[in-house]
Amino acid sequence: MDKIILDGMGGDNAPKATCEGAVQALRADSNLYIIMTGRKEVLEAELSKFKYDKSRLEIVDCPDVIDMNDSPTEAVKRKQSSLIAAYWMLKKQDDICALVTAGSSGATIVGGQLILGRIRGIKRPALCPALPNVRGGTTLLCDCGANAECKPVMLCQFALLASAYAQAGFNMPNPRVGLLNNGTEEHKGDPLHQETYKYLAQMKGINFIGNIEGRDINYGDVDVVVTDGFTGNVALKSVEGCAKMILDNMKKQFTSTPAALIGALFMMGAIKRLKKNLDFNKYGGALLIGLKKVVVKSHGSSKPVSIKNSILNALTIYRNGLIPKIEEMLSDVDLDNLIGQEE
Amino acid sequence: MDKIILDGMGGDNAPKATCEGAVQALRADSNLYIIMTGRKEVLEAELSKFKYDKSRLEIVDCPDVIDMNDSPTEAVKRKQSSLIAAYWMLKKQDDICALVTAGSSGATIVGGQLILGRIRGIKRPALCPALPNVRGGTTLLCDCGANAECKPVMLCQFALLASAYAQAGFNMPNPRVGLLNNGTEEHKGDPLHQETYKYLAQMKGINFIGNIEGRDINYGDVDVVVTDGFTGNVALKSVEGCAKMILDNMKKQFTSTPAALIGALFMMGAIKRLKKNLDFNKYGGALLIGLKKVVVKSHGSSKPVSIKNSILNALTIYRNGLIPKIEEMLSDVDLDNLIGQEE
Numbered sequence: 094m095d096k097i098i099l100d101g102m103g104g105d106n107a108p109k110a111t112c113e114g115a116v117q118a119l120r121a122d123s124n125l126y127i128i129m130t131g132r133k134e135v136l137e138a139e140l141s142k143f144k145y146d147k148s149r150l151e152i153v154d155c156p157d158v159i160d161m162n163d164s165p166t167e168a169v170k171r172k173q174s175s176l177i178a179a180y181w182m183l184k185k186q187d188d189i190c191a192l193v194t195a196g197s198s199g200a201t202i203v204g205g206q207l208i209l210g211r212i213r214g215i216k217r218p219a220l221c222p223a224l225p226n227v228r229g230g231t232t233l234l235c236d237c238g239a240n241a242e243c244k245p246v247m248l249c250q251f252a253l254l255a256s257a258y259a260q261a262g263f264n265m266p267n268p269r270v271g272l273l274n275n276g277t278e279e280h281k282g283d284p285l286h287q288e289t290y291k292y293l294a295q296m297k298g299i300n301f302i303g304n305i306e307g308r309d310i311n312y313g314d315v316d317v318v319v320t321d322g323f324t325g326n327v328a329l330k331s332v333e334g335c336a337k338m339i340l341d342n343m344k345k346q347f348t349s350t351p352a353a354l355i356g357a358l359f360m361m362g363a364i365k366r367l368k369k370n371l372d373f374n375k376y377g378g379a380l381l382i383g384l385k386k387v388v389v390k391s392h393g394s395s396k397p398v399s400i401k402n403s404i405l406n407a408l409t410i411y412r413n414g415l416i417p418k419i420e421e422m423l424s425d426v427d428l429d430n431l432i433g434q435e436e
Numbered sequence: 437m438d439k440i441i442l443d444g445m446g447g448d449n450a451p452k453a454t455c456e457g458a459v460q461a462l463r464a465d466s467n468l469y470i471i472m473t474g475r476k477e478v479l480e481a482e483l484s485k486f487k488y489d490k491s492r493l494e495i496v497d498c499p500d501v502i503d504m505n506d507s508p509t510e511a512v513k514r515k516q517s518s519l520i521a522a523y524w525m526l527k528k529q530d531d532i533c534a535l536v537t538a539g540s541s542g543a544t545i546v547g548g549q550l551i552l553g554r555i556r557g558i559k560r561p562a563l564c565p566a567l568p569n570v571r572g573g574t575t576l577l578c579d580c581g582a583n584a585e586c587k588p589v590m591l592c593q594f595a596l597l598a599s600a601y602a603q604a605g606f607n608m609p610n611p612r613v614g615l616l617n618n619g620t621e622e623h624k625g626d627p628l629h630q631e632t633y634k635y636l637a638q639m640k641g642i643n644f645i646g647n648i649e650g651r652d653i654n655y656g657d658v659d660v661v662v663t664d665g666f667t668g669n670v671a672l673k674s675v676e677g678c679a680k681m682i683l684d685n686m687k688k689q690f691t692s693t694p695a696a697l698i699g700a701l702f703m704m705g706a707i708k709r710l711k712k713n714l715d716f717n718k719y720g721g722a723l724l725i726g727l728k729k730v731v732v733k734s735h736g737s738s739k740p741v742s743i744k745n746s747i748l749n750a751l752t753i754y755r756n757g758l759i760p761k762i763e764e765m766l767s768d769v770d771l772d773n774l775i776g777q778e779e
Contacts, residue, residue, distance in 0.1 A: 227681040241618055242626050275584055275669035283585050283666060307673030311681040324670050326618035330650030331671045335678040338570040338654040342713050346706040353706035359699030363689040370685050
């Protein structure tokens, strides 16, 4: 059995979405065991609505809940909360392989650093979502919000972390890495990006293809997009906003006239396939990468299917050995020598 | 007559697109007079394919052409090139009200600063495109690439410049201004954004609604998005890339089966309206704002309709008094006193 710990109270739709998502994940993978943290009676009441293999789900009672108004550093002190208790169990119990939460991003990041801890040598963990691209494949965006201010060494590590994720999570043997910039020429961007370009070009084990632009995120000619957390956050949300604008507009136009409605009936299959191709939740949430174990941060607005996908994605990544892969890549590339100790 | 000068050789599709776009614009506005710069015999040959009012179009022969490999500072020395000759005429002839070019962004920006010059008090010009939003309205994004590195005073000026554009170009009497950040809370972002937030909140004449996120660019709850040129460039191109991904995918799915094809026939009207709503070229190119006269930078890949729209948009902005509006707003807000001289 592979044990996953799930923050039962995290996210806008918890505990409904977390319970239903957990049940769906148990049905999809017979070797999965789930520990859910949260208010026991609440979770039990919700779970009682479903049929599932009860021998593979256990609840750990956590009476406290993190308030969205709590600062992340306040939140990590709440040891009886579902997220923080989950982090402590993940840290202390060797047989738990991953954590999934749809709770507060800030508390997830701070808890990861302060409780679970980083992989030796990694400066900062990063948030790395997997996005659909026009080729029907997947593009990883790292970092998309954990670190608003970055140094070159951090961006180089994001390249390494996300390359390991591409290999362990998506079976890409030699992922192409691009640096998100305001143009493709080598000299583009501010000093941070100019310096990072130089280092990435020399980094062993990284298949660096140069600077890329915002549009390349969705074009699919790059597998890993390296960016600071400020720019990555803006890019990710810009893409989400644009997709929503277009799909909303499509819905409105396609139901605007009787002819369009008839057309839509003929097109049901095509519209369904389109939606599937554009599904931003296919892999659940973003990986919080760089920590000692696998942590998946699902969207705050996660529905059951996102929770299920986040759990299954965490399992895949764990089974394919993400953490040992990162440690191996880190030991192969001498970043301190390349960039210098002062960073 | 309102005189516009058009760089006849600028853009990937020149001179075909520039000539046809000029003819379309002349047909759309009977009070428009166009001066085209470029190789006379080439432009004349292209224009001879169309019927138009020849008394309202004049060609100024410019034998030289800017090479895409020329650096912007090299390019501005080429006084016989279509772009640089146009800038010199725009500067020297009072009766020319605006310049439209689809040529090199770098040369357009450097030429604007070195030849035409900035409005007194403006630190740097910015590129400001107008994007469609989900409400069927328009959102301005300023800066989207002219200034990769910014100071707070520049971002505050972008807010002022784009607010004036919203008024003169889109009839928005009190445009809502948002600061693009990695979250909506006041303390979000790096020191640049934290400081800028403080100043914007105090700026007279600016309707500041606080921090906004990438997704708000397309949601339409904000009229002016203020951002540094690095982030703005990434956001703009991310949105363009996402729109292209979805529309390509839609086309593929909607022609994938006989049923879908039949459906598409019924939906012709709806699909056309959808495309119209999502037309990123509705207003032609981006305004290069902050210079002494109106300058519109059309996309390098501009087709005739984009050139036409850029010309008509330049006319509208000029007629509605953009430049005096900016000067008036600048004199009303004492930025030096607010931010301090050291910036």
